[in-house]
Amino acid sequence: MRFATVRHDGSQVAAVVDGELVYPLPPGTSVLNLVRTGLAAALAAGERAVSTARPVPVAGVAFDAPLRPPTIRDFVTFEEHVEGVRASVQDQAGVPDAWYDAPQFYFTNPYSVTGPGARIIPPADCTALDFELEVAVVVGTAGTDLTVEEAADHIFGYTVLNDWSARDLQKREMQVGLGPAKGKDFANSLGPVLVTADEFADFHDEDGFLALACTAQVNGVEVGADVLSNMGWSFPALLAYASRNTRIEPGDVLGSGTVGNGGCLAEQWGRRGRQDPPSLQPGDSVTLVVEGIGTLTNTVGTPAATAPPLPAPRRRNHVAERARHTTTVSTS
Known part of the structure; x- marks a missing residue:
């Protein structure tokens, strides 16, 4: 089943999308709350809507992000992506040994989630805007310390994720060693729908990986294409690792990480040693297509002219620090 959040007649409603028709769910229903009821209950609610609600043509609604997640963990599970982006963002070659130890992730900003058609506003000081083609x-179902086998039963469904990236900001801030921050948290796009896990029974390969075709276009020109099953770890493995020593909760979003073979521009910059293709500019349209889920399109907007200034950091006064330390020792 395909759940969505749409705008129609001035209202935002949760709905089921079936072909070219949209079936609104009862007023006050949100997709996040449906997820929290569990997959079986959500499917039952969706079936009731399809049998009782008055449908609206898809063309008559606008799609928002299917849900507002409480948390977003974004993984990095494609070797090809790691190798290319590491060269362009960190000026280092190859894949680090630590990548092979476990599926690494960082937390990104759930408050900056946008949906299909949203205009993406880059940071004011960004000069190297990039997209990232992912599946989330x-x-x-909540869980802690899950095995990979257990984690498979905790999956509700999948959607397309664009993890927008200000590569110049990211390159600078990652020198501190904490991972990306302001280079990533200004926008994450989800959509167009949340497709329930039962829809993908015929898409798994022999190792349990989802074999979905993924493509990325900029201004209608294909710039990247990969198969999702090229992930280093399966989605159940991501859930299992995320649940170690903590909890995962209904509605949490876990990104696959950017697919290889041009799933972002920075991967290609790293391989070519130059910004080719060029970074995204205001007015550019980015379209991500994932088999079995759908198409997510956004347009790049114009950044603010300037960012509010920050004061310089207060630096430690080493002379005063030594004097303070000497005084403390002599009087103790």
């Missing part, structure tokens, strides 16, 4: 899994 949505947790359906």
